[in-house]
Amino acid sequence: MRIATSIQARSREPPSTQSPNYNTPTVYSRRGANLHLGISLIATTGASLTQLYSPSPAQASLLRFPADSLQNRYILVRAGESESESENRVLTNPVAKTSMSNALSENGRRQVIRETFAALNEIKACDNGCWLWPSMTQNSYQTAELLASLYGIGINRIVPEFSKIDARGLGGFDGGRWSVVSEEVAAGDASSADWKPPASTTGTPNESATEVLVRGRELLSLLETQFFGETVLIISPDSDNLSILQAGVLGIDLRGHKNFELLPGRVRQLEVSTLERDDSPRQIPCPNPPQCR
8 A cells, every 4th residue: 555655646746847957968988979979970971971972963865866966976887798798688687696697708808908997097087096886796796896906996995786786677578689679678768768678477677767767866875975075986787777877867858868878898977967957847749649658
């Protein structure tokens, strides 16, 4: 009973009204003081480090075509002739990119050494250093290796591109004869930028000029983000990648991209548009309306 009475008495005591004395210093043990100091330092330096080392947001976007300026110099290089081209055979299935059928032929090697290298020297492409950006297709990569050897450039300057400059997929035309297929493709492209080769049953893409331009635009946007003030050699296994990209940068109707065609081993500096951009809708006359879009 005494214990219970004592507890009840204490519970009925009014709460203390004495104000806490904030002027009384807090006494810490050495261990407690070190802990308190560490927490304070983390709180203050953490905020400072966040301000000092917080990365700025990346500034990356797709280029707008036509493009009137680029921050790098680009040289369009068509790879030397491949074995399949020397046999007049179409081979554009991505599965065959690393096949020896897509490797440089003997004539292709001569083209790179005698024509490509000479043309690059004429325009002083690598006088101040350059980057080689080839497709993973055998003739493109071997072209890059030959050029690197001729220039004395280390392999660290060769950057293989895995998909954006694959040879244009020609679908059902794959396996045909280049002399015949090239005429059919030229006629189809002249009718519409959205014209496609026939579909394939082997998995070979059948790409329109518009679709090829999408890949080229992505590549150029990537290079503009990655480099500044550099010279980049874009080495493609075929001509369509390069001619369509050039037409797109200039803002020219893609139906006329064949005007920028490059033969194996040939070189062209990528030109930018000198015309003021016009974003208004455009109408292009069509010689055969049912086939044009």
